[in-house]
Amino acid sequence: MTDITSQTEAALLAIAAADSLDMLEAQRLETLGKKGWVSLALKTLGGMTPEERTAAAPAIQSARASVAGALEAKKAALEAAELEAQLAREAIDLTLPAQAAHKGSVHPVSQVMDELAEIFADLGFAVATGPEIEDDWHNFTALNMDETHPARAMHDTFYFPDKTGDGKDVLLRTHTSPVQIRSMLAQGAPLRLIAPGRVYRSDSDATHTPMFHQVEGLVIDRDIHLGHLKWTLETFFKAFFEREDIVLRLRPSYFPFTEPSVEVDVGYSTEGGRRIVGGHGDAPGHAWMEIGGSGMVNVRVLEFAGVDPAEYQGFAFGLGIDRIAMLKYGMNDLRAFFDGDGRWLAHYGFSPFDQPTLSAGVGARA
Ligand code: DAH
Numbered sequence: 001m002t003d004i005t006s007q008t009e010a011a012l013l014a015i016a017a018a019d020s021l022d023m024l025e026a027q028r029l030e031t032l033g034k035k036g037w038v039s040l041a042l043k044t045l046g047g048m049t050p051e052e053r054t055a056a057a058p059a060i061q062s063a064r065a066s067v068a069g070a071l072e073a074k075k076a077a078l079e080a081a082e083l084e085a086q087l088a089r090e091a092i093d094l095t096l097p098a099q100a101a102h103k104g105s106v107h108p109v110s111q112v113m114d115e116l117a118e119i120f121a122d123l124g125f126a127v128a129t130g131p132e133i134e135d136d137w138h139n140f141t142a143l144n145m146d147e148t149h150p151a152r153a154m155h156d157t158f159y160f161p162d163k164t165g166d167g168k169d170v171l172l173r174t175h176t177s178p179v180q181i182r183s184m185l186a187q188g189a190p191l192r193l194i195a196p197g198r199v200y201r202s203d204s205d206a207t208h209t210p211m212f213h214q215v216e217g218l219v220i221d222r223d224i225h226l227g228h229l230k231w232t233l234e235t236f237f238k239a240f241f242e243r244e245d246i247v248l249r250l251r252p253s254y255f256p257f258t259e260p261s262v263e264v265d266v267g268y269s270t271e272g273g274r275r276i277v278g279g280h281g282d283a284p285g286h287a288w289m290e291i292g293g294s295g296m297v298n299v300r301v302l303e304f305a306g307v308d309p310a311e312y313q314g315f316a317f318g319l320g321i322d323r324i325a326m327l328k329y330g331m332n333d334l335r336a337f338f339d340g341d342g343r344w345l346a347h348y349g350f351s352p353f354d355q356p357t358l359s360a361g362v363g364a365r366a
Contacts, residue, residue: 007037008063015070021078024071031067038064105349109213109337112325113196115356116215119239120194122358123232125217128193130179132200133160136169138178142304143257151256156202158210172200176216177257180297180316183218184305189312190221196321207334213321220297220307220314226250226262229294229315233264237277239362241328245278249288258295258316266291268327277327289327292319 011031018024031038041060045053106114117127130138145151155174164170179195195216204210219228230250237246250262265288267281281288294317299309322334329348331337336344356362 004041004059004063008066011067012070015067015074018074018078021075021082024074024078028071032064032071038067105345106352106354107337107345108325108329108331108348108350109321111350111354111356112321112328113213113215115240115362116194116196116321118356118358118362119236120217122239123235124192125219126191126193128179128183128195129197130173130176130182130195132173132198134171134173134178135164136171138181139171139173139175142181142301143177144298144300144304145256149256158200158202174201175199175318176214177316177318179216180218180257180301181305184220184302184307189307189314192219192221193217209322209334209338211338212334215319215321217294217317217319218297218314219316220302220312222312224296224312224314226260226296226315229262229296229317232315233292233294233317237266239358240324241277242362243278247278247280249281250294253293253295255293255295257298257301258293259298261293261295263290264292264294264317264319265289274330275327291324291327292317294318 011027014030015024015027018027028036030036033039038060042064045057045060048056121127139157140146140149140152157174158172160170160172162170176195176197176199179193179197183191183193183195195218197213197215198211199214200211201208202210217232219232230248234246234248237248238244247267249265249267251265253261253263255261265281266277267279267283267286268289269276269279269286271285275289279286294315297314297316302309302312302314322337325337326332326334331348
């Protein structure tokens with residue numbers, strides 16, 4: 001009797017002291033488990049006489065009841081504490097301000113390509129494309145640069161180890177000019193197109209990256225002359241920079257695929273430390289900046305591309321897209337274009353809803 005009372009007291013103390021569900025389970029096994037002392041005590045009732053049983057049973061039953069009650073209460077308490085702890089661990093601070101995640105934006109290069117397409121579409125130019133993996137013939141030979149031509153050395157070309165089926169070198173196109181050849185071969189004359197896209201040269205510093213962007217322009221028709229070229233470029237740059245005071249200077253130059261060839265400079269202001277396009281390059285506080293090459297399409301190129309030079313002639317131009325994007329949007333490090341830095345993109349990128357249109361302004365920021 002005293003035995004059961006003291007055993008019960010000890011068990012209740014141990015249950016109260018259990019500070020984990022594991023410890024509590026150990027207590028349950030020691031008491032109510034198959035071999036626990038309460039269960040063993042209950043079993044002894046079967047071997048007793050009715051009188052003995054009547055005397056012993058109440059103490060054993062009440063020990064069982066109080067131990068079971070204590071176990072149950074402690075279990076509930078430990079589970080509640082565990083839940084509390086978990087809720088505290090997983091707490092969300094609802095007072096934090098909602099953070100607007102950067103949703104992605106249109107890269108300035110893509111935006112400028114869209115602006116180019118919009119402006120030139122208004123002048124009747126289609127957009128043409130060609131492969132970035134080119135062959136030697138389209139990238140060089142058909143543009144009047146045969147194997148021994150010194151101008152080839154100016155293009156630090158990435159070559160592939162394999163050759164085409166007919167033994168030509170395979171390379172990453174070094175300019176968008178091969179699209180001229182492909183378009184003339186595919187469509188014949190007359191035609192009017194721009195070809196924006198990626199080009200590759202093994203070159204890398206603050207102003208050169210191994211991949212950059214150009215836009216090629218090509219107009220083939222009857223009676224085309226340099227005046228058409230100058231007007232077209234002037235009209236384009238006025239629309240692109242959204243100002244009337246664009247002054248272009250055409251400087252005699254040399255490209256194998258044009259004859260005559262001119263380099264195109266645009267006047268800009270140097271005041272205020274930032275380059276602002278506009279004005280005459282020789283005016284005070286102004287200078288000229290080269291923005292591209294151009295010229296009348298070389299007769300040899302027309303012949304390579306299957307266009308009859310007796311009937312047709314044309315002009316072509318090539319502009320650096322990254323460079324005109326930097327000029328228009330005031331960016332000064334070309335490498336940032338290709339870093340993929342979210343902060344740069346958040347600052348210089350465009351909303352997808354900011355579609356360039358001539359009526360709303362090709363460069364308007366939403
Ligand atoms: N393809 C030349 C380059 O990458 C640029 C160029 C110059 C393109 C004159 C032309 C052109 O169409 O007429 O350096």
